[in-house]
Amino acid sequence: MLNFVAGFDRLSTLKNLEALDLGYTSFDRKILSSLSQLSSLKHLGLPGCFSMRENYNNSTKSMHSLQVLKLDSLYFANISNVVQSLRAFSYLKHLYFRYNYVNRSIGSYELRHLRRLEGLFLDNSTVDWNFPQSIGALSSLKILSLSRCGLNDSTLPDCVNLKTLKSCLSWNEYEGTLPSCVANMTSLRLVDLSHNTFSGNIASSPLSKLTSLEYLFLSKNNEIINDKELGNWVPNFQLEVFGPNFPTWLLENNTRLGGLYLRDNGFTGPLMLPTRTNPNMEIFDVSNNKFNGHVPTNITSIFPNLLVLNMSTNMFGGCVPSSFGDLKSTEYLDLSSNNLSGTIPQDFVMGCFSLFFLKLSDNKLQGQIFPESFNLQNLGCLYLDSNEFSSTIPKSLSTIPLSVLEVSNNHLSGRIPTSVGNMTTLTEISLSNNQLEGPISEGICNLDLHLLDLSENNLCGSVPSCFNPSRMDHFYLNNNQLEGELSYAFYNCSYLELLDLRWNKFIGGIPHWIGNLSRLSIILLRGNHFEGTIPHQFCEMDQLSMIDLSFNFLSVQIPPCLGNFTTKNSGRFEGLLAYYSGTLWSYMSKVELEKAYHVTFQETGYFILVDMPIIVTFMTKRNYYTYKGSILNYMSGIDLSSNILHGEIPDGLGNLSEIHSLNLSHNYLIGTIPETFSNLSQIESLDLSYNNLVGRIPSGLIKLNNLAVFNVAHNNLTGMIPEKFQFGTFDEGSYQGNPYLCGHPLLVDCTSTGSTPVLPSADDESEKRGFMDMEFFYISFIISYLYVVICIATVLPINPHRRKAWFHFIKLEEKLANLVVKEQH
Numbered sequence: 042m043l044n045f046v047a048g049f050d051r052l053s054t055l056k057n058l059e060a061l062d063l064g065y066t067s068f069d070r071k072i073l074s075s076l077s078q079l080s081s082l083k084h085l086g087l088p089g090c091f092s093m094r095e096n097y098n099n100s101t102k103s104m105h106s107l108q109v110l111k112l113d114s115l116y117f118a119n120i121s122n123v124v125q126s127l128r129a130f131s132y133l134k135h136l137y138f139r140y141n142y143v144n145r146s147i148g149s150y151e152l153r154h155l156r157r158l159e160g161l162f163l164d165n166s167t168v169d170w171n172f173p174q175s176i177g178a179l180s181s182l183k184i185l186s187l188s189r190c191g192l193n194d195s196t197l198p199d200c201v202n203l204k205t206l207k208s209c210l211s212w213n214e215y216e217g218t219l220p221s222c223v224a225n226m227t228s229l230r231l232v233d234l235s236h237n238t239f240s241g242n243i244a245s246s247p248l249s250k251l252t253s254l255e256y257l258f259l260s261k262n263n264e265i266i267n268d269k270e271l272g273n274w275v276p277n278f279q280l281e282v283f284g285p286n287f288p289t290w291l292l293e294n295n296t297r298l299g300g301l302y303l304r305d306n307g308f309t310g311p312l313m314l315p316t317r318t319n320p321n322m323e324i325f326d327v328s329n330n331k332f333n334g335h336v337p338t339n340i341t342s343i344f345p346n347l348l349v350l351n352m353s354t355n356m357f358g359g360c361v362p363s364s365f366g367d368l369k370s371t372e373y374l375d376l377s378s379n380n381l382s383g384t385i386p387q388d389f390v391m392g393c394f395s396l397f398f399l400k401l402s403d404n405k406l407q408g409q410i411f412p413e414s415f416n417l418q419n420l421g422c423l424y425l426d427s428n429e430f431s432s433t434i435p436k437s438l439s440t441i442p443l444s445v446l447e448v449s450n451n452h453l454s455g456r457i458p459t460s461v462g463n464m465t466t467l468t469e470i471s472l473s474n475n476q477l478e479g480p481i482s483e484g485i486c487n488l489d490l491h492l493l494d495l496s497e498n499n500l501c502g503s504v505p506s507c508f509n510p511s512r513m514d515h516f517y518l519n520n521n522q523l524e525g526e527l528s529y530a531f532y533n534c535s536y537l538e539l540l541d542l543r544w545n546k547f548i549g550g551i552p553h554w555i556g557n558l559s560r561l562s563i564i565l566l567r568g569n570h571f572e573g574t575i576p577h578q579f580c581e582m583d584q585l586s587m588i589d590l591s592f593n594f595l596s597v598q599i600p601p602c603l604g605n606f607t608t609k610n611s612g613r614f615e616g617l618l619a620y621y622s623g624t625l626w627s628y629m630s631k632v633e634l635e636k637a638y639h640v641t642f643q644e645t646g647y648f649i650l651v652d653m654p655i656i657v658t659f660m661t662k663r664n665y666y667t668y669k670g671s672i673l674n675y676m677s678g679i680d681l682s683s684n685i686l687h688g689e690i691p692d693g694l695g696n697l698s699e700i701h702s703l704n705l706s707h708n709y710l711i712g713t714i715p716e717t718f719s720n721l722s723q724i725e726s727l728d729l730s731y732n733n734l735v736g737r738i739p740s741g742l743i744k745l746n747n748l749a750v751f752n753v754a755h756n757n758l759t760g761m762i763p764e765k766f767q768f769g770t771f772d773e774g775s776y777q778g779n780p781y782l783c784g785h786p787l788l789v790d791c792t793s794t795g796s797t798p799v800l801p802s803a804d805d806e807s808e809k810r811g812f813m814d815m816e817f818f819y820i821s822f823i824i825s826y827l828y829v830v831i832c833i834a835t836v837l838p839i840n841p842h843r844r845k846a847w848f849h850f851i852k853l854e855e856k857l858a859n860l861v862v863k864e865q866h
Contacts, residue, residue, distance in 0.1 A: 060084035086111040111137040135160040160184040224250035293317060300324040304351070308332060312352075314343050324349040328375065335359035336376070341367040353400070354378040361385060361401070366392025377402040377424065384408035390415035400424040402447070410448060411435055418442075426450050426471070434472070439463040449473040449494065456480075457495075462487040473497050473517065481505055481523075496520050496541065504530040512536055515655060519543035519565065527552050537561055539655065543589070544568040551576050551590075563587040563657055563673075567680070570594060575681070580605050586677040587659060591704065595684040599705075603679075604693030661702035662726045662750045678702030682728065686710060690729075695720045704728040706752065711735070714753070719744055730754040730778075737761075738782075743768055754778045761791045 059081055083106050110133055133155055139162055164186050224247035248254070292298065292315040299321045311334035312327065322344040333356040337343075340350075341364050350371055357379040366388035368374070372395055381404040393399075394416050406428040415437070422445040430448065433455035438446070444466050453475040461470075462484020471494040480502030481495065490510050494517040503525035504518070513534045519541045526549035531537060537558050547569040555564070556578030562585060572594040579585065580602035654670040661678055668676050677700050687709040694703070695717020702725060710732040719741030721727070727745075730752045737760035738753065748767045755778030762768065762776060762784040773786045783791040 057081050061086070080106060082107055084109040084111075086113075107132060108134040109137075110135070113137055113139045133158055135162075137162045138166055139164045140166065157181055160186075162186045229254060292319070295319075297321050302326045303330065304328040306330050310334070312337055312357075314340060318343055318345065320346050323347060326351040327355070328352060329354040331356055333357065336362055336381075338362040338364045341365060345370075347371050349373040351375045352379070356380060358382070361389060361406075363388040365389045368393050368396070370395055372396060372419075373398045375400040377404070379404055381406060385411060387412045387414075390417055392416070394418055396420055398422045401428070403427045405429055407431065409435065410453075411437065413437070421445070421466075423447065434458055434461075434477075436460040442466045445469045447471045449475070451475055453477060457482045457485075457500075459484045461485060464488065468492070470494070481508075483507055491515070493517070506530065509533040515539040517541045518545065521545055523547065529554070532557065534558060535560065538584075539563040539657065541565040541657070542569065546570060548572070550574070551595075553578055555579070556581055558582070560584055565589040565657070565659075566593065567660075568592040572596065575600055575603070577602060579603060586673075587657065588678075589659065589680045591660070591680045591682040591684070593684055595681070595686060597686070598688035599681065599686055599691055599694070599710075601691040601693050604691060604696040659702070660704070663728075663752075676701055678704075678726075680704040681708070683707040688712075690715055690734075692717045694718070698722050700724060701747075702726040706730040706732070708732055713737075714739055714742075714758075716741055718742060721745060722747070724748055726750040728752040729756070732756050734758060738763060751775050758782050762787065 061082060061084070085107055134157060136155065136158060159181055161182060161184070229251050292301070296317060296319050298319060300323060302324070304326050306329075308327070308330040310332065312332045314337050323346060325340075325344060325347055326349065328351045332352075336352065336357050336359065340362075341347075345367070347368060348370060350368070350373070353375040354377070357376070359381065360383035361376065361381055363386035365374075366386070369392065371393060374393070374396060375398070377400045381401070384407055385401070390411055391414070396417055397419055399417070399420060399422070402424045403426070406425070407430065409432045410425060410430050413435075418441060420441050420443060423443055424445070424447045426447045427450040430451040430453060432453070434448070434453060434457065436458050439458075439460040443464060446464075446467060446469070449471045450473070453472070454477065456479035457472070457477060459482050461467075461482055465487065467488050468490060469492040470488075470490060471492070473494045474497040477495070477498040477500060479500065481500055481504065483505045485493070486505055486507035486509075488510065489512055491512060492515045493510075493513065494515075496517040497520040500518075500521040500523060503523065504527065506528060508530050509532055511533055513531075514536055515538060516531070516534075517539075520543065522545065523542075524546040527547060529552075531540065532552075532554050535557065538560050539562065540558075541563075543565045544567065547566075549571065550573035551566065551571055553576050555561075555576055559582065561582055564585070565587070567589045568591070570593065571590070574597045575590065575595055577600050579588065580600060655673060657668045657673060657676075658665055659668060659676070659678055660666075660680055679697075679700065680702070682704045683706070685708065686705070689712030690705065690710055692715045695715050697703070698720055700721060701723055703721070704726070706728045707730070710729075712734065713736035714729065714734060716739045718724075718727070719739060722745070724745055725747050727748060728750070731754070734753065734756040736758065738758060740763055742748075742751075743763050743765045745767060751768070751771050752775050754774060754776060758776075758779045759781040760783070762782055764785055769785075771786070776782050776787055783789040
């Protein structure tokens with residue numbers, strides 16, 4: 042496929058070109074004239090800005106070889122000239138006209154010249170109500186796709202003349218029963234009527250007469266297939282793929298059935314399998330239902346050649362059957378989100394040597410992750426998270442070619458084995474929320490990871506100096522006992538998008554090489570011992586969307602340039618990707634595969650399995666919120682609270698018009714609230730409490746229509762509280778600790794003479810603040826040194842890293858004391 046953006050005058054030199062896709066190029070007479078000289082062209086794509094203004098029949102007379110024409114997603118004012126020009130392509134076999142919302146619908150008149158047309162795809166487009174009735178004129182038509190076209194009962198096609206048709210009429214507005222003429226379509230092989238409201242019984246419907254039917258999709262209809270009503274009915278067809286309500290009769294009588302898709306329904310009770318063996322069944326998917334009881338132990342003997350088995354998101358209980366060891370051909374197995382318990386059977390892990398994808402997440406499985414020996418030599422993706430596995434991480438995992446290892450939310454203990462460094466095929470590893478301890482193994486330095494999640498464990502020591510994976514995207518070390526300076530860890534991680542080091546004991550300054558991480562969108566350093574200034578390099582990182590530097594010892598002033606970046610990321614937080622290619626999907630259409638398994642096809646034939654979503658916790662609106670997957674693309678915020686920041690709030694922060702949360706509370710900020718904050722049009726949470734701010738609340742803030750939480754408590758603000766719009770919803774807690782504020786919701790009435798507050802003069806306010814600061818200084822000074830005397834005997838035997846952290850703390854106390862004294866002068 043050739044994609045042109047320029048140089049159309051040279052198209053005529055490509056005489057042997059067979060396929061051409063013009064992307065989003067403006068289309069005019071000059072280009073079409075050049076196309077007419079491409080006598081070998083078989084495939085032509087003209088999506089995007091297609092501006093056919095005239096009838097170009099004469100220009101396209103020589104395009105007799107053209108077999109496929111794609112006119113998807115067009116943008117134009119009038120469709121008349123476009124559809125009239127279709128008559129020039131009389132040799133077409135496949136016409137794609139999808140996703141076109143136009144001011145005039147397509148009628149059969151414009152298509153009457155396409156006598157050789159075999160495939161017509163009009164999904165998500167506008168067609169007139171008489172169009173399907175005349176489709177019969179297209180005598181060679183074999184495939185008709187009219188999904189999401191708003192059709193109803195009065196517009197069913199003239200099925201008498203379409204005996205060989207493969208039809209897709211899903212996601213429309215049909216209801217009632219199927220028309221009797223469907224029974225005459227004796228050569229019909231595929232029918233997709235899903236997501237309508239058809240009713241009735243399949244045994245008595247016209248579908249029962251179709252002897253050539255191989256593919257049938259009826260899910261999300263009222264076409265209830267009730268085994269009690271069907272009796273001993275034996276269908277005339279032998280299906281290869283079926284996708285409606287659960288059919289025991291179908292499994293019993295269709296030994297050629299190769300794929301069964303029953304996901305996303307409401308089936309209950311035990312899963313009843315047929316008595317006959319079906320060696321053709323390769324894909325069996327009953328996920329997202331309400332099946333209960335045990336997983337049938339005979340499923341491996343009934344379907345001995347399964348490639349895909351998906352029984353996830355049901356209510357199956359009991360153990361994983363040891364008979365699963367007979368799944369010799371299975372490549373994809375998903376039993377996640379059930380109530381399975383017990384251990385993973387030895388027979389299972391010894392027999393499934395073809396298994397590539399194994400997901401047992403969200404169950405109650407116990408014991409070791411794997412027995413001592415196993416034979417999963419092709420295992421690439423292993424998901425065991427949210428179970429009750431204990432013991433240690435087995436060293437034997439390093440003998441299999443894992444690319445994804447997800448064992449978070451279990452009870453694993455011990456150290457991370459050094460053998461992890463031998464798992465060089467790993468790209469994603471998550472060991473979070475376990476009971477792992479000790480230092481981070483330097484073996485991790487050997488891995489070229491995209492994601493590493495070691496959060497919520499008991500890891501200690503420092504980040505290995507050798508750790509610098511060049512392709513790392515997401516890194517979680519939060520909620521551990523790690524310490525020391527960052528030095529040059531992460532220095533070369535130029536692809537890093539998320540760095541979470543919250544709630545550890547890191548010390549020193551935030552390194553200036555942070556500016557090298559040009560793709561960084563989220564940095565979370567909350568709850569450490571970082572000191573010094575906020576690096577100005579943050580101002581130059583145009584991908585940043587979330588910054589959390591709270592609960593540290595950062596001092597000096599907020600950099601004025603911090604308002605320069607956009608706080609808007611580039612929409613990358615969908616989920617991490619595991620790649621896989623195989624033959625197991627041969628029975629599924631691309632659309633069904635993408636919808637069922639959350640995959641995206643690539644031109645090479647590989648598909649991408651989207652899993653392990655990106656998760657971030659951020660404090661806003663007085664609560665911790667978890668943001669997951671694509672929602673991260675819409676969240677932005679800065680949290681600098683609980684530091685030693687002083688000076689005035691920079692006016693430039695008002696430039697952050699896209700920011701949703703800003704928290705500057707619990708610092709030593711002075712001056713007034715910037716008038717520029719009225720430009721924070723997307724702000725939802727603004728917290729300036731526990732500072733030394735003075736002056737009035739800017740009246741322009743009433744324009745902030747999205748503001749849900751506003752807190753300026755415990756400052757020295759004066760004047761009347763705004764009452765309009767959102768400000769009428771904030772309670773007294775948002776303003777308490779400001780003795781010179783008045784108005785609702787405070788009890789101080791600004792209009793009453795007797796209640797009018799006496800506003801302080803500059804000298805009075807300075808004197809009061811100085812008295813309060815000196816009082817705070819003396820108390821802090823006495824407590825700190827008493828603490829030193831009591832703990833000195835404990836400090837000496839502590840290891841050097843902890844001793845360094847202790848003296849670091851004392852140093853910061855002295856710095857705080859000097860800062861307070863300096864402000865008094």
